[in-house]
Amino acid sequence: MTTTPRIDFDLKPSAQPLSATEREAVLADPGFGRHFTDHMVTIRWTEGRGWHDAQLEPYASLSLDPANATLHYAQTIFEGLKAYRQADGSVATFRPEANARRFQNSARRLAMPELPVEAFVEACDILVRQDRDWVPSKSEQSLYLRPFMFATEVGLGVRPAGEYLFVIIASPAGAYFPRGVKPVSVWLSQEYVRAAPGGMGEAKTGGNYAASLVAQKEAAAQGCDQVVYLDALERRWIEEMGGMNLYFVYGSGRDARIVTPELTGTLLPGITRDSLLSIAEDLGCSTEEGRISADDWRRGNEDGTLTEVFACGTAAVITPVGQAKSADGSWTVGDGEPGEVTMKLRERLLALQTGRAEDPHGWMHRID
Incomplete structure (x- = not known):
């Protein structure tokens, strides 16, 4: 050795x-x-x-x-x-x-x-x-x-x-939301993709971010705050939001089921994403890594089965998504406001990071 x-x-x-x-x-x-x-x-x-x-x-x-x-x-x-x-x-x-x-x-x-x-x-x-x-x-x-x-x-x-x-x-x-947590609106891009199978999607490299800038400009032109990418092959499956991973919440309270797109090699394996899978289970929610299509998202919000959507990453921790828009139409997530599960997860993670809550997973690395 x-x-x-x-x-x-x-x-x-x-x-x-x-x-x-x-x-x-x-x-x-x-x-x-x-x-x-x-x-x-x-x-x-x-x-x-x-x-x-x-x-x-x-x-x-x-x-x-x-x-x-x-x-x-x-x-x-x-x-x-x-x-x-x-x-x-x-x-x-x-x-x-x-x-x-x-x-x-x-x-x-x-x-x-x-x-x-x-x-x-x-x-x-x-x-x-x-x-x-x-x-x-x-x-x-x-x-x-x-x-x-x-x-x-x-x-x-x-x-x-x-x-x-x-x-x-x-x-x-500073605080990412200095005037309170505000949901963002997102544009589902069908013209641009973030990464393709066999590419550099799971690497954190500057080229991935350079490639995202034109898609972000497209989202802004559509009146949206952020862009959401679909898969490169079918332009159907939800992958990431800008530089953040996405989560979808079905149901509410302890019966909530929380789903995030599975890692396929084209998504960045976010550390906040990974942490929230554990924190959600700590709170009694079931978690799942799977595939969610743009149609699943729209129909789930229309029939009420999909109650919340949020993005996560190091900078913002958790960002609620309130509105979604694509070339096929637009829809509201829940009531357009930050959801209960979203905010509970956000508060638990921030409390753990700042030492206001127990750290059962041993994630905090103290510096003497």
Whole structure:
């Protein structure tokens, strides 16, 4: 049995971090992805040498050669996870090992080196520990971590690069719904698809998001907030909403049956999605991973059997869906307002993440 050599980090904290007064001004209204903490973590990988030069360093710009392989052939992957201020004032991240494993899966799909899970988690810990004063304490606020990796080799040959850079940056995130949880309207796109069988759908790579932008513009032109993708083969089966997984609720209360599209290789295996399957069962609801067609969705809302629909992801946690629209017509989900099961799941997950509720699954990773 072979073991992965330990990656040691060199700590080089900034001599000029943002002042406490300036930092608090940012935390008063952080928004999302607009401000960044004082530091970042970087690790390099070189063919024949492996992972090396791991360090915490001041947040700074990156210098790229015009012939950088990523700029031409898009060998780049990323993750998103959050650190939460706990009820006792400590800080914890939510399921970082799951993000680390998904990062490895994405790397494998794009022929990139796989960062060991332990190194991924330690890199997150080091950054959060150094910049823990950036973790907000207000309700539903958090510190968003963005690990990413891209090819750094210079050259225009079409092949896997021989050099890569792994980076983690952090950004304080405000409440996704600062004025209360509001349902979104969605457009079911029949012209554009997110991913096809055998493609990169289950990898978290920038190309998938670039391909989604024109579909999102189409949704906006139809007066909708978000786009929902159908499968590439039949343009029939529901897959994802933008960058989020979808859930469908049949019935109500403890008799509710909660269904999410099954993972087929074309959907991103969301960590929030996976967590909600367990939380729903904790609340006594039955869960199922299956196939739901656009016609199933419309008919279920028309006859009342389908009572709620919501999307889930790291940024928003849970987003209710109130209206759906397609080229074949439009319909309302339930009464158009956030459903009882949706909100109960959202509150339970947020309470667990912020230390206000028991963590029976051991998902919270405390950072000393």
